[in-house]
Amino acid sequence: MKRIFLVLFVAALSAVLMPVTVTAGGASHYTYSYNEWGIPIPSPDAYRVTAFILGEHLGVGNFNNPRDLQVWENYLYVVDTNNNRVVVIKFQDDGTFELAEVVTHVYINGEASPLNRPHGMFVSPWMQNYGQKWIADTENHRILHTDENWNVLTVIDRSKLELSALEDDRHFLPLKLAVDFSGRLFAQVAMVNRGLMEFDNDGYFAGYMGAPDVTINPWQRFWRRISTRDQRERGWLFVPVDYNNVTIDNEGFLFVTSSGPDVEPVRRLNAMGSDVMIRNGFEDPQGDLWVGNAGHIQGSSVLIDVTALPNNTFVVFDRTRGRLFAYDNQGELLYAWGSYGHHEGAFMLPVALDSMGFTLFALDATTGAVTRFDLTEYGRHINDALAMYQRGLYEESYDIWQEVLRINGNFSLAYIGVARALLRRGYYRDAMDLFRMQNDNANYGRAFGFYRRQWMEEYFWMFAVVLGVLIVVPPVVKKVIKVRREILES
Amino acid sequence: MTARLTRFDWHGYLRSLRFSLYTMRRPLDGFWDLIHEKRGSMAAAHTIVAIAVIVEILRLVLTNFQFINLNMEMFSAWWVLGQMVIPILLFSVANWCLTTLFDGKGKISHIYMGYAYAMVPQIIINAALVPISHVITYSEGAFHWMFTIIGYMWFVLLLLCAMKEIHDYSFSKSILTTILSLFAIGIMIFIFIMFFAVVSDGVAYFVSIAQEAIFRIRRG
Numbered sequence: 001m002k003r004i005f006l007v008l009f010v011a012a013l014s015a016v017l018m019p020v021t022v023t024a025g026g027a028s029h030y031t032y033s034y035n036e037w038g039i040p041i042p043s044p045d046a047y048r049v050t051a052f053i054l055g056e057h058l059g060v061g062n063f064n065n066p067r068d069l070q071v072w073e074n075y076l077y078v079v080d081t082n083n084n085r086v087v088v089i090k091f092q093d094d095g096t097f098e099l100a101e102v103v104t105h106v107y108i109n110g111e112a113s114p115l116n117r118p119h120g121m122f123v124s125p126w127m128q129n130y131g132q133k134w135i136a137d138t139e140n141h142r143i144l145h146t147d148e149n150w151n152v153l154t155v156i157d158r159s160k161l162e163l164s165a166l167e168d169d170r171h172f173l174p175l176k177l178a179v180d181f182s183g184r185l186f187a188q189v190a191m192v193n194r195g196l197m198e199f200d201n202d203g204y205f206a207g208y209m210g211a212p213d214v215t216i217n218p219w220q221r222f223w224r225r226i227s228t229r230d231q232r233e234r235g236w237l238f239v240p241v242d243y244n245n246v247t248i249d250n251e252g253f254l255f256v257t258s259s260g261p262d263v264e265p266v267r268r269l270n271a272m273g274s275d276v277m278i279r280n281g282f283e284d285p286q287g288d289l290w291v292g293n294a295g296h297i298q299g300s301s302v303l304i305d306v307t308a309l310p311n312n313t314f315v316v317f318d319r320t321r322g323r324l325f326a327y328d329n330q331g332e333l334l335y336a337w338g339s340y341g342h343h344e345g346a347f348m349l350p351v352a353l354d355s356m357g358f359t360l361f362a363l364d365a366t367t368g369a370v371t372r373f374d375l376t377e378y379g380r381h382i383n384d385a386l387a388m389y390q391r392g393l394y395e396e397s398y399d400i401w402q403e404v405l406r407i408n409g410n411f412s413l414a415y416i417g418v419a420r421a422l423l424r425r426g427y428y429r430d431a432m433d434l435f436r437m438q439n440d441n442a443n444y445g446r447a448f449g450f451y452r453r454q455w456m457e458e459y460f461w462m463f464a465v466v467l468g469v470l471i472v473v474p475p476v477v478k479k480v481i482k483v484r485r486e487i488l489e490s
Numbered sequence: 491m492t493a494r495l496t497r498f499d500w501h502g503y504l505r506s507l508r509f510s511l512y513t514m515r516r517p518l519d520g521f522w523d524l525i526h527e528k529r530g531s532m533a534a535a536h537t538i539v540a541i542a543v544i545v546e547i548l549r550l551v552l553t554n555f556q557f558i559n560l561n562m563e564m565f566s567a568w569w570v571l572g573q574m575v576i577p578i579l580l581f582s583v584a585n586w587c588l589t590t591l592f593d594g595k596g597k598i599s600h601i602y603m604g605y606a607y608a609m610v611p612q613i614i615i616n617a618a619l620v621p622i623s624h625v626i627t628y629s630e631g632a633f634h635w636m637f638t639i640i641g642y643m644w645f646v647l648l649l650l651c652a653m654k655e656i657h658d659y660s661f662s663k664s665i666l667t668t669i670l671s672l673f674a675i676g677i678m679i680f681i682f683i684m685f686f687a688v689v690s691d692g693v694a695y696f697v698s699i700a701q702e703a704i705f706r707i708r709r710g
Contacts, residue, residue: 037561441556445628448556452625 029345031337033411036439038282038289041410046326046335046379047360049345050095051372055080058099060087063368068176069352069361072123072131075100076354076361078370079135084115086135091356095374106135106144108152116140119175120188125250126181134185136174143174143187145203154203156185161205178248180271186254188243195273196246196256210256210273245352249308257303257316265303266316281332282412282439287318287325288336297321297340305353307360311387315353315360322347324362324373328386332413335379338362345371358383378407385417394420412438423447428454506531510538510610514644517651524607525600525656532599535606542609543574545617554623557634577675578605584674585653589667594657604652608645615641 031045055062064082071077076089076097088101105114116139124132131148143156158172173190174197180186185199186209195211247255253276254269265286268277283289287301301318308314312329322340327333339346348366355361358380360373375383381404388397398421404414419434420443428451435444456463509529513520524530547570550560582602589596596604615637623634654664 436555439555439559441559441628445556445631449627449629452627 029337030339031335033335034282034289034333035410036282036412036437040290043335043410044378044408045337045376046382047324047337047373048376049371050359050374051097051370052344053089053097053370053372055087055368058087058089060099060102063087065365066363066368067118067351067365068120068136069354069363069370070121070123071354071356071361072125074356075123076356076370077121077123078363079118079121080368081117081119081138084117086115086118086121089370095372103150106146106150106152108155110151113152120177122177122179124179126179128181129179129183134177134179136177136187138173138175138190141172143177143185143199143203145185156199156203160199160203176243176246178246178254180248180252180254186246186248188246188256191242193242196243196254210254210267210269210275244303245305247306247308247354249312249314250310251312255306255308255314257306259302265301266306266314277331278329279331281327281330283333285316285325285327285331285333287316287323288321295340301325304350307353307355309355309358309383311383311390313383313386315355317350317353317362319350322350324353324360328413329390334382334386334413342367345373347371378404381407382411382413385414389417389420394424397421416440416443419443419447423450426450503531503533505529506534507537510534510607513607513652514611514648517648518655521604521607521648521652521655524603524652525596530603530607532603535603538606538609538613539575539578542606542613543571545613546570546574549616549620552620556628557623557631578602580675580678581605581671584678585667585671588671588674589653589657592657592663592667594659594667596653596656600656601653604656605649608648608652611648612641612645615644 029045029047029049031043031047032040033043035041061083063078063080065080066078067081068079069076070079074091074093076091078087078089080087084104086103087099088103089097090100091097103115105112107113115135115137118135119138120136122134124130124134132153133144133146133148133150135144135146137144141157144152145154145156146152156174161172170191174187175190176188178186183201184206185203186196187199189197192208193211195208198206198209200206242258244257244259249255249268252271255266256269257266259265264275264277264284266277267275270276277285279285287303291298291300297320299320301323302320303316304319305317306314309326313326313334315324315326317324318338321338323336323338325333325336337345340348342348347362347364349364350362351365352363353360358375362371362373363369364371381400385397385400385404388394388400394417397417401414401417401421404411405418408414415434415438419431419438419440422428422434423431423443423446428447431447432444432451435441435447506529509520509524513524513530520529547567550558550565550570551562579602582598582605585601586594586596586598588594589601619634619637626633650661650664650668653659653668654661657664657667659667
């Protein structure tokens, strides 16, 4: 009897503990979105965990405080910082993965040179330097530029910097890297707050780029004015904040995230270093709009990494609550998911995020785990529709948006997508109703403009008649009165 | 009481109400006559304030959502009423407190009346903008906002003129006292809040003592 109970208990337990199979509307990663009033509302999962990868699974021992991820083709490079190595994982199309390589040292003129706590790397997807690698070898105070086989081409260290680039007592501690198609290297360096360090093709320091603008509001200026020198020295310094991370998208724009009170948390920089991100969304991309202290986690989102997806959407990774936020190219929130914790799809210390197509890889430094996310049917519909939408195929995207609405009737963007399609087809009145429902006043105005013109064309004769009557009638009446008076007088 | 009601001067009331259209166009002359020639009346001022509240509520509710979009689940007409009426009362009191020190001639009722009459053009503009907002599009919104701003500026100008004429001031002195009365309003609000905070803390103190006492008595 006891044994039967035990068996039953184990069966029940395993049913609970088994990874939940992927089904639409099944287990949830607490996906949500914000509605037209900025109120969080639940949504179906757009991404689902498809793999949870530990170093153990690859047979190389667990990762120890890994700090960065880099995707190149179907390889995933995990920068395993405290183990002084880079672990390369190869993914097959069917989702299986295997260990490809473990790199503990690079070759300088054929001589092995070990890595010392590397914090980041970049593998070039560009034509000119395809497959070449850049490694931020942090504790060796150098950036290594290697070819495909880890043979060093250039070493970037203090000797490549101008004297003024770093203060004397500071070590050169590169953390995150990005390289554009012309071979320019952008490095986020610890304790440098003048922006990203830019290096030319030969590894020479070329200048700082894209320092976050510091804005002081009049109130702060006022306080600074009336405070004493001592207070000012002890008080908040109005200096630009450090970047958290840097990524480059497939159009060659740099995506950077930073955390600070007066800077945009995620920005898209052009070659000049100015912010070109489109922020047409209901709110600017910033992670959570509602920050409570649920689970004693306080404060606004800290965006620790960002990755750009093929259809110009991007996903940011929030360190505060372990959440991922996906935004479209207009800066509109698509869906947010993830949480803080020890279970699948949750994170203890988020550090890095990268994407392979639409597949996401998120890295947790504490657990040393890579979590792989893949789109669900719902997420795929949204991204298909967005891709059509961006090509200007508004009418064709109608059916897909309808499909999205069938799965989630709370998805604002789908209503706007449907409304745009209706607008194109000339159903102005219906489009207006949908735009009205989503508080989209600019598009409502456009639809209303068309509707008004249509209405005017239809009822113009009424105005013409009224106007004509107003012009014609008074003189006639006056004439009649005059004639009658003349008749009466005569 | 009934005698007073039956003797209500409807004719004079309507004439004083219509006088607001004159103060709107000829403020310096109009506000002088409003007080010193008794052309205005408190009844008319109350009416104007009531209309202002109604128009404000209608403006917030009925303006096309392209220009004003409030979440109606959160909307409260009482809140709007408070937002409209409390500033008028505070301003009347604050301005009177201040101007009596700077040999102003006006009484609280005069200041109240002047404020109410000064609101008239803004009320008219806002009321007209409500239907207009339904025939213009978002991209033509500059038109809407321009008239809203004109309404505000007209109001401020009339208020300054009213203060000047009511207190028999120079124009610069009326600007100064008006700005100072805004500060006075701030101080009054601060004192109110502090007073309520102190009272509620005091009450909480005695309540907790009583609770403690009851608790101990019950336990014996």
